[in-house]
Amino acid sequence: MMMHQSHWIVELLNLLASILLLISFAMLSRRRTQRLITLYAWQGLVLFASTCLVAYSSGQKELYYSAALTLLLKVIVLPWVLYRLIRDLGAQWDNELLVNIPTTMLVGLALVIFAFGLAQPISMMANTITRNTLGIALAVILLSFLMMITRRKAVTQVIGFLAMENGLFFAATSATYGMPMVIELGIALDLLVAVFILGIFFFQIREQFDSLDLHHLESLKED
C-alpha cells in the first residue's frame, strides 16, 4: 500500500462520503420523482469524484476506468432514461407514502447507527485509506432499502434499487479499491439491462392498470 497520501485526500473523501449519506437522506424526504432522479444523478457524481480520488491516491489505474463508467452510466445514461420514462408515463408525483416522512427519517437515523456498528470491526482491519467510509456505504444501502419499502410507486422503488447499487459500489471502492474490472463491467451491464427491462415493464404495468401505483399489485396474496 502506498501510504504517502496527504491528509487532505482523506478529509476530502470523508467529506464526499458524508455528502453521499446526506443525499440518501434527501432522497428519503423527497416526493417528486424528478427530484429523486436528480438526486440519483448527484449521487453518481459524488461517486465519480470519490472513485477518482481513490484512484489518484492509490495509484490504481483500473479505478479511473470504473470512475468513467460511473460518470457515463450513473450520471448521464440512467438518469436520462429515467427522465424520459417518467415524462412518457406521466409519473411525476409519488404522494402516497406508507410511512410519513419524519418517521422515515427517524428510522433512517437508527439504520445509520446500526450500519456503523456493523461496519466498525471490519473498518478497523481495512488498510485502505478510505476505511472510515465502509459504514457510510452500508448506511446508504440500508437507507435505499428503506426507501424501497416505504414508497409505493414503481419508479420510486427502482430509484431506491439503483441507489442501493450506488451504496454497494461505494462499499467496493472504499473497502477494496474496487472489484476487478471484468466484474464491474458485468455489474454495469446487468444494471443497464435491468433499467431497460424495467422500462418495458412500466409500460406493461401502465397498460394493464392505468397507473404505476403498486397497490394495484397486491392481489396475489396467500389464500
Place this chain on the structure above:
Amino acid sequence: MEIFLVLSIPLAGALLLAFFGARRFVAQLNICVSFATLVAAAWLVVRVAHHGPFLAGHEQFFVDSFNVFLVALTAFVGFTTAIFSRSYMHVEQLHGRVGPRRMRLYHSMYQLFMAAMLLALLTNNMGLLWVAMEAATLSTVLLVSLYRTRASLEAAWKYFILCGVGIAQALFGTILLYFAAEQTLGHEGMSALLWTHLNAVKSQLEPRVMGLAFVFFLVGYGTKAGLAPLHNWLPDAHGESPSPVSAVLSGLLLNVGLYAVIRCKVLVVGSIGSSLPSHMLMGFGMFSILLAAFFLWRQRDIKRLFAYSSIEHMGLIAFAFGIGGPIANFAAMLHMVVHSLTKSSIFFSAGCASQNAGTQQMEEIRGLADTSPALGWSLMLGSLAILGMPPFGVFTSEFLMITTAIRLHPWTAPLLLVGLGVAFAAIFSRVQSMVFGESAAPSPSNDDVSHKPVAAATPAMIPAFLHLAMVVMLGLYIPPVLAEWFRAAARLIG
C-alpha cells in the same frame, strides 16, 4: 473448449432466436439449440469422467465433481423443457394468449436464461457468479410476465424487486469476500475472487469478515433458492409464468441458487472454523420445510401448490447440506437431481392439465385419469415421486437425509417427519381428486377454443415420463460415475 461450447451455444441460440423469432420453425430451432447444448454438456461430462476436474480460460472457468452433474442436469432439463414447450406454447398460441412477437421474446430469453445458469455453474470467479445470477433473474422477469395479465405482471414485479434486493445483498457479500481475499491473496486483480484460489487459502481468510459475508450470501442467494422466509416471490412467479418457465425456474434456477450458497459455505466454514454457517443452513432449511408444508394446505391453484412443494424441497436440501458429512451431502446432491427431474415433470403435467381445463384452480380440474389418461398418470406418478414414495429416487435421498438427521441431530427428526407428513397429506389429497375425482358436468370454460388442446397433450407428456423414468432409475441404481462425483463433492463440501 467444451466449457466454451456449453456457454456459447445457448448464447448464440438466444441471438439466433431473437433474429428469426417470428418464423414457424422457431420452436424446433429452440429444441435444436437446446439439443446442441446438451451434446456439448455431454462432451464435457465425458471429459470430466475420463480426466477428472479441470480449469479453463485462464482459470476463470472450472468443472469439478460438484458442478459437473448440475451442468449436465441443467442442459438435459433445458432440452426436455424445450420439447415440452413446443407443443405447450403452440396450444397457448392457438388460445391467443401469446402472439408471435412475444414468442420471439420467449424463445430468446429462454436460451439466455440457460446461458446465464450454465455460466453461474461453470464460472470459477465469485464475481462472475454474481453477474450470472443477476442475468438469470433479468432474463426470466419478462418470461414471468409473458401473458401480460395483471396477476403475471404483479408476479414479475415481485420477482424482480425481491430477487433484485436479494441479489444486491449477495453483491455486498461478494465485496466483503473480495475484501477478505485481498488481505491474504493481495491485490492481484482477477485472481482474488477465484474460488479455487480462495479454497486453497480459506483457513487464512479473516473470520469476522467471512462470517458477515456469509450472512449476506445466504440471504442473497438464498432468496434465489426460495428459502423461507425469503420465498415470497416464488409461488407467484411459478404460478403465473408459462408452465415451461415454471418447470425450469423450479427445476433449475433454485438449484443454481443453492449451488451458489454452498460454494460460499465451503469457503466460510474453512475460514471461521465453526459450525455456525451449517446451523444457519439447517435453520433456514427447517423453517422452509415447515412453512411450506403448512402453506400447502391453503393452496387452490395447482401450480402454486407445487411451487410451495419446491420451497419444501429446497428446504430439505439446505437442511441436508447444513448437516454436512459424507452421507447428508450425498443425499442433498442426489435430491437436487431427483427434485429437479421430478418437479419439472410435474410442472409439465400440471401445465397441460390446467391448459386443458382452462383454469389453474384445482377444484375445477377433475377426473384426469378418464379424460386424458397419460396426463392423469404422469401427474399422479410425479406427485407420488415428489412425495418420496419408493422406488422413486426422492425416497432414497429423503431416507438418507432422515436417517442421518436421526443419527446426528435426533431432535430434528420429528420436525422433519411432521413436515413431510403434512406435505404428503396436502398434496396427495389434492392430486388424488384431480386425477381420479368424478369429472363434473362439462366445465363452463369448455367453449370452442379449449377443446383443441386435448390432442396436443400427449406428445408433450413424453418428457414428463422420461423424467419420471430417470427418477425411478436413480431410486434403484445410481450410475457409479455419478455416485463417485457425489462422493467427491461431498468430501469437497465437508
